[in-house]
Amino acid sequence: RVLRAAARAGVRRVVLTSSMNAISGGRARRADHVYNEADWTDAGAPGVTAYDQSKTLAERAAWDFVQREGGPELVVINPGAIFGPVLDRHVSASGEIIMALAGGKAPGVPRIGFGVVDVRDCADAHIAALSIPEAAGQRFICSLDEVWLVEIARILDRHVAPWGLKVPTRELPDLLVRVGAIWNPALRRAADHLGRRRRIDASAIRQVLRWSPRSVAEAVTSMADSFVEHGLLSYSGGKSG
Secondary structure (H helix, E strand, O other): OHHHHHHHOOOOEEEEEOOOHHHHOOOOOOOOOEEOOOOOOOOOOOOOOHHHHHHHHHHHHHHHHHHHHOOOEEEEEEEOEEEOOOOOOOOOHHHHHHHHHHHOOOOOEOOOEEOEEEHHHHHHHHHHHHHOHHHOOOEEEEOOOOEEHHHHHHHHHHHHHHHOOOOOOOEOOHHHHHHHOOOOHHHHHHHOOOOOOOEEOOHHHHHHOOOOOOOHHHHHHHHHHHHHHOOOOOOOOOOOO
């Protein structure tokens, strides 16, 4: 409907926010596979979640529309997990990861990995995608290399320790996660991704959109800082600079 309305209004280019889930969703491919923009999630494969399916089918539908109708120009941004500062007290699915870690209630973290991008860098990519002529007709992985969740936990733990918060930094055995998944929905979701750390080639966005992203550490710690600013996290110690 949006693309049809854009075409009627004479809009020349649309930038669609898709997801890495439309590229690397479902079961991991062989260990040496490097995901790039030519990869698509098989929406009908076993192990593909409803979220993976929805992102894949929606992006496919957008490309099919512009091919069938001849326009408008389409550019697609495929972000990883989006961290970075928040604007208000709304917590996204990615933000819930930081909230859960900062809460320190879990004994450890499952052995899962995912790509990360700072929300400010994701916004920059959308602006560049709208304005750079060479971006037309392309999709772009918008993510740093995948990192293990335990690495994110260690970054966060170092940052919030002066605040009197403790983050779990022990990696849980896979068997323990699978057993816990029987009654814990969060662990059940994690169990589907145990041991997954997928290699990503994000060179296209750097070359075409001249993208220069922030580090994982800055994305993670700035999100924690903004949670404190909005009253979503409380601390007992002195806040670090």
